[in-house]
Structure formats: structure tokens, C-alpha cells
Amino acid sequence: MSKAFTKESDGGDDEGDEGPALPPLPAGSKNYMTPGGYGRLRAELLDLMDNERPKVVEAVHWAAKNGDRSENGDYLYGKKRLREIDRRIRFLTKRLEVAEVTDPSVHAGSDQVFFGATVRYADEQGEEREVTILGIDEANSAEAQVSWISPIARALLKAREGDVVKLATPLGVREIEVLDVRYPAPA
Template sequence: MSKAFTRESDTDDDEGEGAPAAAPVPGGKNYITRAGYQRLRSELLGLIDDERPKIVEIVHWAASNGDRSENGDYLYGKKRLREIDRRIRFLTRRMEIAEVVDTSLHFGGDQVFFGATVTYADHEGEETTVTILGVDEADSAQGQISWVSPVARALLKARVGDVVRLMVPGGAQDLEVLSVDYPDPAESQGL
């Protein structure tokens, strides 16, 4: 059967190129920093106010040209509109359940909570620095991990000097917390 005669299911609606699969969040909480929430909001508004209207205009123009079956601008535009709409729905749902956390409240503290930048050493003495952020804002390439990741879960509530146990596929691994830092409240007021 041709793809033209198949119906997109609701389960395919929120996955694919336009929206990453939503990570499971324990208890339905979606903790996020103020800066992370602002990035999601900016992306959503950019899609709604800028990108979607431009694509709608292109599709309208392409549709007015006649034969739509071989009109690349029309076909690509319709596909791109579906991707944009899918991403808009995803961002809207994620923002509805988001709980914005002021990470600067723990400034100066030595205990690991959401928003902390933690330096720890593994059993070989190798030091690693990570920032514990929300599921929707963590970027491992920048040393940011989700608060639901195994490393973050092992580190949460530990203090400087504590040794925590991380369960890994090869067995247990001990991590020593070397330092804990939080954003300065004066800097976070500018967001």
C-alpha cells in the first residue's frame, strides 16, 4: 500500500526527527533550571512566531501553482509543517509539567542538589566535573547530566568528602565528591 493511504498513528506523532523521545521522569516531575526553561520557551516561540508562518506561506504559494503531486516545495513544506507541529506539541507538554528550580539557593553549600556542578574522582583517581540539570536541558558533550542519570542519582545529597557507590554493568564503583559549586545568585538574577 502506498504511504499516501496510510494514517499516521498517535504514537508516531511525538517521535522522530522533530522531537526527541521524552525521557521517563520519576514521579512525573520535570525539574529544569530557569535558563533551561527560557531556552525551551524561546524555541517554542520561534517555531510559532517565525518558522511556522514562513512554511505556511511557502506551502500556500506552492499549492497555488497547481499540480501538488510533483510539487517539491509543497511536499517538503507539508512535511516540515508536520515536524514543526510535532515539536510544538512536545515542547508545550514538557513546559506544562516543568518545575523551574532556582539553583542559586544552594550557593555556597557543600551538598549536591539539582543544579550543582560537581567534581568527583573515581577509583583510579581520575577527576570528572559534571553539572546536574533537567532531562530537557542536559548535554553530555558539555559535561551536563540529567538528574535522573545513574551518576547524578548516586551523587545527589552527598557532601564534599563523601564517597558514594555507583552501580555500573561491571559492578560497583566508588566516587569521591571533591567539590560542589552552584551559580552565584547575583548572576542568576539577570536571567
């Protein structure tokens, strides 16, 4: 058989591959999200469908008219980018369909840790840290945001200010003390 009729793999661009973007949801759990996180993902989805995808389709259509597609960089890159956009659209659509939007501001004034809380805690050495507990799809560790399924969030959930909780780490179990719990103000 001629090599022209075989499909070469270009490094994970299979149609069913969702890519390494985000971890899967735990089995049987809900995809909790804040209203802001839901809005950002929905805006990204709409931008991909209404703006980016039509521009790439137009570029691929133009490039296809330019002759030999096998050596046409614009065509090949455009088709690859189109697959990436379609993959992201499928991913976002699935995640938004199962999203459970939870407004953390309903807990404003509470000293107990729930989804959406910003928690300041101290470890055994007295070093203080602060994290905000958010959904899997919206947490960003660079901004001190952790997913509600992360070990630190699971240790902190349902604790109150002043409680000492146990946190399992690769180096063993550590104790941390909850110093402060805050929620966004109601809109």
C-alpha cells in the same frame, strides 16, 4: 481500491509520534528545570510559533497554487516540515506545562549536591571528572551536563564534599569521591 487513496507511511511522520527527541519523564516525577533551561525551551517554542511556522505555511500555500501537488517538491517538503514543527510545538508545550523551575543558586555556598550543582569527583583510579546536574530537557552530555535522573546524578545527589558514593555501572559497582560542589551565584 486505487493506490491513490491509501496512506503511505513516510517513516515515522504519524501525527501522534513525538519522535526520539528526549526520554520520557519518569512516572510520578516532576520535570525539573533551571530558569535558563526553561527560558531556552520557551524561546524555542515562541520562535517556532511566531516565525518558523508562519514562513512554512506561506511556502506551502504558495506551492499549493503551482498545480499538481503530488509531484510538487516544495509542497511535499513544506507539508512534512509543517508536521515536524507542529510535533515539536506539541512536545515543548507539554514539557513546559509540567516544568518545575528550580533555581540552583539558592544553594550557593553549600557543600551538598542538589539539582543544578556542578560536581567534581574522582573515581577509584583517581581520574577526576566534572558534571553539572540539570533537567532532562536541558542536559547536554557534550558539555558535561547530565540529567538529574541519570545514574551518576542519582549517585551524587544529597552527597557532600568528601563523601564516597557507590555508582552502579554495567561493569559493576564503582566508588567515586565527591571533591567539589559548586552552584551558580545568585542573580
